Amino acid sequence: MPKITDFGFKEADIKSDKRACIKFDGSEEAGLKRLEDYIYKTRAVAHYNDTRNNLIGANYSSKLAPWLSIGAVSCRRVYWQVKNFEEKHKKNESTTVYIDELFWRDFCRFWCINHGYKVFSAYGIYNREYYNWKTDMEIVNRWR
Numbered sequence: 001m002p003k004i005t006d007f008g009f010k011e012a013d014i015k016s017d018k019r020a021c022i023k024f025d026g027s028e029e030a031g032l033k034r035l036e037d038y039i040y041k042t043r044a045v046a047h048y049n050d051t052r053n054n055l056i057g058a059n060y061s062s063k064l065a066p067w068l069s070i071g072a073v074s075c076r077r078v079y080w081q082v083k084n085f086e087e088k089h090k091k092n093e094s095t096t097v098y099i100d101e102l103f104w105r106d107f108c109r110f111w112c113i114n115h116g117y118k119v120f121s122a123y124g125i126y127n128r129e130y131y132n133w134k135t136d137m138e139i140v141n142r143w144r
Contacts, residue, residue, distance in 0.1 A: 003027055021058040024066050031067030035078060038062045039085050046085075049094040052101075062098070068105065075106045 004025070005011065016023055022034065039045045044059035054060035067073040079102055086095050111119070118125040 021056065022063050026066065026070055026072060028067075028072045031064065031073035034062075034064060034067065035073060035081060038064070039081050043085075043089065045082060045098055046090065046092060046094055048098045052097075075102045078102055 024030075038059065042059050044051070045062070047059075048061070051057075051060040062078075064073060064078060068075060068078070079099060082095055082099055082102075115125040118127075
C-alpha cells in the first residue's frame with residue numbers, strides 16, 4: 001500500500017484530531033500494527049464484550065474499522081489472529097463475540113454487494129409493489 005508521502009504530502013501536512021485515541025494511517029503496515037497491539041500486546045480482545053460500547057480509549061474496541069473498510073486488513077486475517085490468540089491464551093465470551101461481529105461485518109458487506117442499489121430502495125431488495133394501505137380510523141382510535 002502506498003503511504004501518504006508517496007503522493008507528495010509530508011507527515012506534517014496530515015491533520016490529526018487531538019481527541020483521537022489512535023493515529024490513523026491507511027497503510028496495511030499500520031493496520032497490522034494496530035491488530036498486533038489490540039490482540040497480542042494489550043490482549044484487549046479478551047475483554048471486548050465488556051468494553052466494546054465505550055467510545056473513548058484505544059482498547060475499548062479494536063478500532064480496526066478504518067483498515068477493514070478500505071481493505072488494508074481483511075476480516076479473514078483478523079479472524080485467524082483471534083483464533084491464534086484463543087489457542088495461546090484463552091477462548092472466552094469476548095473472543096467469540098468479537099468473531100461474531102466480524103462475521104456480521106462481512107455478511108453485510110457481501111449482502112450490499114449482492115443487492116447493489118436496491119438496499120437503499122424504499123421497498124427493499126424484493127421489488128415489492130407500493131401498497132396503498134387503508135387506515136381504519138375507528139380501529140386506530142380504539143387503541144388510544
